[in-house]
Amino acid sequence: MVKFSLDGKIALITGAAHGIGFSMAAALAKAGAKIAFNSSNEASMNKGLEEYKKIGINAKGYVCDVRDEKAVKAMIESITNEIGEIDILVNNAGIIRRIPAVDMDVEEYRNVLDVDLVAPFILSKAVAPSMIRRGGGKIINICSLMSELGRETVSAYAAAKGGLKMLTRTLASEWGKHNIQVNGIGPGYIATSQTAPLREKQTDGSPHPFDSFIIAKTPAERWGKPEDLEGPAVFLASDASDFVNGHILYVDGGILAYIGKQP
Ligand code: NAP
Ligand code: GCO
Numbered sequence: 001m002v003k004f005s006l007d008g009k010i011a012l013i014t015g016a017a018h019g020i021g022f023s024m025a026a027a028l029a030k031a032g033a034k035i036a037f038n039s040s041n042e043a044s045m046n047k048g049l050e051e052y053k054k055i056g057i058n059a060k061g062y063v064c065d066v067r068d069e070k071a072v073k074a075m076i077e078s079i080t081n082e083i084g085e086i087d088i089l090v091n092n093a094g095i096i097r098r099i100p101a102v103d104m105d106v107e108e109y110r111n112v113l114d115v116d117l118v119a120p121f122i123l124s125k126a127v128a129p130s131m132i133r134r135g136g137g138k139i140i141n142i143c144s145l146m147s148e149l150g151r152e153t154v155s156a157y158a159a160a161k162g163g164l165k166m167l168t169r170t171l172a173s174e175w176g177k178h179n180i181q182v183n184g185i186g187p188g189y190i191a192t193s194q195t196a197p198l199r200e201k202q203t204d205g206s207p208h209p210f211d212s213f214i215i216a217k218t219p220a221e222r223w224g225k226p227e228d229l230e231g232p233a234v235f236l237a238s239d240a241s242d243f244v245n246g247h248i249l250y251v252d253g254g255i256l257a258y259i260g261k262q263p
Helices: 019-030 042-054 069-082 106-134 155-178 209-217 226-237
Strands: 010-014 034-039 060-063 088-091 137-142 180-187 248-251
Touching (some): 010 069, 019 034, 019 042, 019 088, 088 106, 088 226, 106 155, 137 155, 155 180, 226 248
Parallel strands (some): 034 060, 137 180, 180 248
16 A cells, blocks of 8 residues: 555664564565664674575665764764665664662663663754755654553663653654654563563573563563564554654553453
8 A cells, every 4th residue: 555655765773683673674674665774783783784685675784873973973974875865763772771770870870861762862853854854754763661651670761761752742743844753662562682581481491470470461462573563663654644743652462551460
């Protein structure tokens, strides 16, 4: 369907060498977009390039620390010169540190916010002038169900993702008149390297307690897969969402709607 076509579009997905970013980038490519992605290091970027090649996607990879505004501006200039001006930005790069607040160094806390909240501002601010000049664009911020709920040990992450929800709404407010739609995707619990520690089997082979906890809290009774984010990403990157702005689309199997299974 034409509304969902990304033919002729150029998309930058940050942190998309693997995980959720990789799946969303692959989906945008299958819908017609040219893909640029970045990693924080060469090894991961090269591994990502190999994975894209394996599925027939001619992605272009860059090494760029999203916390570094100078490096981000240089990467965007390279993408513009080598591929073209960015139509779709997916702020996907993110980290988490699971440490009780009393034990968390302020520097550790600040670093999580730098990657998960400041970097999306840096990237969005860097691509917006071109989008404004050209009459529009799409920005998708990868939030989290932790943009709405907290839990122990993830103070920095939840604060960042909560802030990212409001950054999404604020940029949507500022740039809507320029036909730039700024939205978020809020994944629930997705099986990636980020959540691997929460799913590791116990020494006796039994499920990790957190694994069982999430299954009981999720109406779909399963962890999400990176592939579950493909359709939402194409929707928010395409003309099909031209009147959707400042919205956080939760892709969580219903966890935010559910009090949880009675033990
Ligand atoms: P992941 O596999 O760890 O991917 C995160 C990516 O971020 C990595 O590829 C990493 O790149 C990149 N990254 C981290 N710091 C960076 C930096 N300073 N500069 C450049 N790139 C950097 O995790 P994921 O689960 O796919 O998460 C992707 C996004 O979804 C994150 O924003 C995460 O918070 C969010 N999310 C995840 C879940 C979940 O359950 N998995 C749920 C909700 C939201 P390299 O390693 O290639 O350098
Ligand atoms: C955790 C998890 C979550 C998920 C995700 C939930 O420690 O609770 O890592 O933070 O990664 O963000 O949507």
